[in-house]
Amino acid sequence: MAPIRLAPQESPAGHPCADPLLYQSDQALLAYLLQDIRSLMRRCCKGELSLEPYEVLEWDVHGLQRRVVMCDPDALMRPETVQIVGFFGDRLADADAKGLDSVEIDLLGEFRSYPGILSYSSVELVEHHWANLVVHTQPGDREAWRGSAVHRMAVDHVAPRVYRSVRIHNGRLTGGVIGPNHIDIEVTKYWDYTVDPVWHAIRPVLEIDPVDAEAPFSNITGSDRS
Secondary structure (H helix, E strand, O other): OOOEEOOOOOOOOOOHHHOOOHHHHHHHHHHHHHHHHHHHHHHHHOOOOOOOOOEEEEEEEOOEEEEEEEOOHHHHOOOOOEEEEEEEEEEOOOOOHHHHHHHHHHHHOOHHHOOOEEEEEEEEEEOOEEEEEEEEOOHHHHHHHOOOHHHHHHHHHHHHHHEEEEEEEEEEEOOOOOOOOOOEEEEEEEEEOOOOOOEEEEEEOOOOOOOOOOOOOOOOOOOOOO
């Protein structure tokens, strides 16, 4: 079924996941995740640390976990426009955390098969609830990744069981990670699993033609760290 097309400021009744007021907090969290990558790249440039391809970096901030996977540090150094995906999921209280972790491990393991993916970042918002950012080179990168068997399993069997709703932002970062610019969200896609059939909508944010609608987990991993 084709997604419902939302106007820029439309707040659809009965679907709080698509409230346009969420953009402010979502953009702030994406900027927070982007700053992690920028900080690591600056430290690398200063010789304070070395970054290896596909290296996983993890640390805590005030008891909440952070993670960055540096898939291609050299490409992240280039001042070229990159694409971004931001994932925000409203997870069910009784969601299977171990099952989500297992899906995430499988999805992270696929990065080497998709060289257009430059980095993956996650931040724990509250215990076991995460937001995620993926930086990649071209829109086709995420199209290729979402076709994998692991993604298809996550879309068909995991997302509807563990989330109330999901929203995915696609956008771009002009000048690359090392530049001073902020992320421009171009289109947002929504899935509300609290209704049958699942409510699916798309909202163009900038004046562009929206990309084909994607399914949750098509860009990001499975435990709200997606």
